[in-house]
């Protein structure tokens with residue numbers, strides 16, 4: 001299976017007579033099951049718009065998104081159902097992805113019903129329990145009756161992941177899926193995603209503004225700036241020999257990891273990140289946003305699952 005964007009562009013029309021926005025310009029991207037592909041760039045660089053086009057949530061202005069050569073925009077009902085099941089989205093929880101009035105069992109269960117993955121109360125519940133266990137929420141029965149607000153941020157993110165993997169997808173497009181989490185929880189969720197990649201062969205298109213987040217797990221990285229993919233390559237190339245000045249800037253802004261007594265400790269100093277981001281960025285508004293989100297991520301505390 002191959003999910004591919006070919007020369008995709010997205011231009012948003014002007015609001016109240018202002019200029020139109022070229023959110024994505026002629027981007028090319030490929031993702032397969034088992035891949036861990038990252039799209040990295042500062043706020044406003046077009047990452048989310050590209051992700052939404054890959055998910056067929058936003059129509060392309062030009063170019064095409066295809067799954068196994070079939071253009072998503074032209075898919076017939078059966079093809080579209082196949083696409084929807086196999087290419088899943090995991091969005092950031094603070095964006096309101098989880099309905100606060102529904103319990104975990106229902107949130108995951110209704111996807112099973114919608115996609116007719118199982119029939120009958122018991123069979124549906126079995127699917128939900130299996131998915132919760134796969135994301136490390138054990139014993140799953142303890143979580144079925146909880147509302148999202150009764151969970152930690154890391155657990156909510158795991159529910160979002162469970163809601164996606166319950167459909168057996170081949171590719172997950174994850175937009176800032178761990179950005180709001182505390183560093184150690186973030187590492188736990190990323191590790192889980194990587195484990196699921198190895199165990200189930202799921203591929204990821206993982207979107208983040210923070211290059212350091214993907215250093216451990218990504219195999220291939222696309223760097224976006226002002227709507228364009230300015231550099232791409234294997235993790236080794238991007239981290240070991242970045243060529244584009246913007247990639248170098250992102251690397252300089254990324255928090256450092258140091259190792260002491262055999263233990264890896266993240267020394268995310270919010271001030272340091274903010275300094276690096278504001279000093280290095282080309283647009284001050286964007287750098288303030290990424291520095292602020294990095295700072296808030298660094299200051300949040302959370303309890304991890306498992």
Ligand SMILES: Nc1ncnc2c1ncn2[C@@H]1O[C@H](COP(=O)(O)OP(=O)(O)OP(=O)(O)O)[C@@H](O)[C@H]1O
Pocket residue numbers: 012013021022023041042043044045046047048049050209
């Ligand atoms: N629906 C829309 N209408 C008009 N402009 C939009 C719309 N969605 C996004 N944009 C604009 O497109 C550009 C790219 O936005 P996008 O959200 O894709 O970037 P991003 O890299 O994901 O940023 P962030 O990390 O802050 O989400 C921005 O200038 C944004 O204001």
